[in-house]
Amino acid sequence: MIKFDNVSKVFTRGARPALDEVTVAIERGDFAFLVGASGSGKSTFLKLVLREERPTSGRIHVAGRDLGKIASWRVPLLRREIGAVFQDFRLLPNKTVLQNVGFALQVIGKNRRYIDASVPEILNLVGLEGKEKRLPHELSGGEQQRVAIARAFVNRPPILLCDEPTGNLDPGTSIGIMKLLDRINRTGTTVLMATHDDLIVDQMRKRVIELKDGRIVRDQAQGGFGLEPA
Amino acid sequence: MRLRFIITEVFHGLRRNTTMALSVVIVTLVSLAFVGSAMLLQVQVGKLKDDWYDRVEVSIFLCPNVSDVATCKSGPVTAAQEDNIRNVLQTGALEDLVERVYYESKEEAWENLLESRPDDFLVQQLTADDMQPSFRVKLKDPEQFEIVSDATENLDGVEYVVDQRQVFSTLFMILNRSTLLAASLAIVMLLAAVLLITTTIRLSALSRRRETTIMRMVGSSKVLIQLPFMLEGIIAAVTGALFSILGLWLAVRYLVQDWLQSSDFNWVDSIDQTDVFSVAPWLLLIALGLSGIASVVTLGRYTSA
Secondary structure, eight states: OEEEEEEEEOSSTTSOOSEEEEEEEEOTTOEEEEEOOTTSSHHHHHHHHTTSSOOSEEEEEETTEETTTOOGGGHHHHHTTEEEEETTOOOOTTSOHHHHHHHHHHTTTOOHHHHHHHHHHHHHHTTOTTOTTOOGGGSOHHHHHHHHHHHHHTTOOSEEEEESTTTTSOHHHHHHHHHHHHHHHHTTOEEEEEEOOHHHHHHHOOEEEEEETTEEEEEETTOOSSSSOO | OHHHHHHHHHHHHHHHTHHHHHHHHHHHHHHHHHHHHHHHHHHHHHHHIIIIITTOOEEEEEOOSSOOSGGGTTSSOOHHHHHHHHHHHHSGGGTTTEEEEEEEOHHHHHHHHHHHOTTOHHHHHOOGGGSOOEEEEEESSGGGHHHHHHHHTTSTTEEEEEETHHHHHHHHHHHHHHHHHHHHHHHHHHHHHHHHHHHHHHHHHHHTHHHHHHHHHTTOOHHHHHHHHHHHHHHHHHHHHHHHHHHHHHIIIIIIIIIIHTSTTTTSOOOOHHHHHHHHHHHHHHHHHHHHHHHHHHHHHHSOO
16 A cells, blocks of 8 residues: 655755655555654655655655656645545634534535535444534634544545654554554545553554665564564 | 535635735736736837827928018019929939838818817917918828938928927827836835745645645545645635726826826827727736646645645
8 A cells, every 4th residue: 555665765865865765565454553663764754755756766656656756737636535634633713613624625625515425424333423512712622633534534535644643642542543554444434643652652552664864774563662572 | 515615614724714805806906907007008018109109190291471581582472482392202312211201281281270179269370371271291100200301301492390209209208218117116016925825825734734634644646635725826816816806997087088188198199998808808817827826836835745
């Protein structure tokens, strides 16, 4: 689903590369954590998958597309296959829960009937039924992240990228979010989550890809957050 | 769906940015009014040239009954002198320059004057004998006036030679300089308009950065992301253009038509409202171009992937 082939990314010429000869494959339906200290290359990795950045060298395949060959006008089509969730939720403050999720469908040209049918369904899935009319500031952090996940998943993308989705949440709330991501993963969606949260990684027992200074130093099935299996 | 989305976004954008949108309307209004004025002035010059300039002639006025010019010492022009002048005009060096020579007698001159000013009391006091005969000379190239003038003005029986184009040259000079002034102001104002539209679009794009970021993230097309901002600029600029057309129309209707026609220049074939409409499409096109340039300059940077 996501395949990196000797991918390097250098932002400033002469500086240490943000990613250094990374080769990794994440298969369809996988759930993988991307761990590592700040500056280890996690965000760069995600940006490359979203094609917000382009690699300095190497090849990247996402959802069957070679990102090196994809025309820039087709990048939006690629992004429709990738849901993205961020630490800061990125909700529109003046839109209700319903409108925030609907917005994602509206701006890719879905019709009103489709939106009216799929938004309540996804809100049900993320556990926000009854809160459709609320504005983001009327919700807790965990609920806001659920809205963001609903928005990312409402178009049923085959890939879900999460950049520190629990970074702003307390441990109890984080577990709820992880359960939700796990449920989404079970529908066959590939989930790639960058995180610092050792508790969660240790609890979930999923694949762990650890980056250090732009290189993969560990790729372990059912791994823990630390170097040694917990 | 998308259309409704775009319309809503444009409407929200304009409402959120009313003062900026208004200033864009005003600046385009003023700049395009200058552009339009420059264009209309040139239309006016063209009309004058078509209707008058190419028809005007060199007039060789012949000696009247009383004149103190040296070449008229022998009294009113005689038939022999007239033949001599005609001969000079139609043979020799001038033959190739002169297209046509027309003789206007005293009687004809009087009739023409009477016809052009039927209500003038002073004209009615005159008789044909008070007029002077003349040769009206049409030149192949009006620029060659000097040669004709030099060759004829010292002949006996010639009182003076007039290049009718001289009457127009001052008017043309005024019109052309006004055009230049209007065009220069237009360029400055157009530059201000582009900068202002750029700023407006940029502010609008920045104030909706959250939306555009999400749109990019969920895979909205570039067109859908950028079009609302472009349309905001275009709507404001085109509104300005429409107002400038209205302004020009009013100016031509009430200043040029009413005022000029009642002035001493009423013999001039002046521009009218239809000329405003022939200039209008260009103004609209410039407004579109301005906002287009501004959009391209701005949007690439502020909403790009």
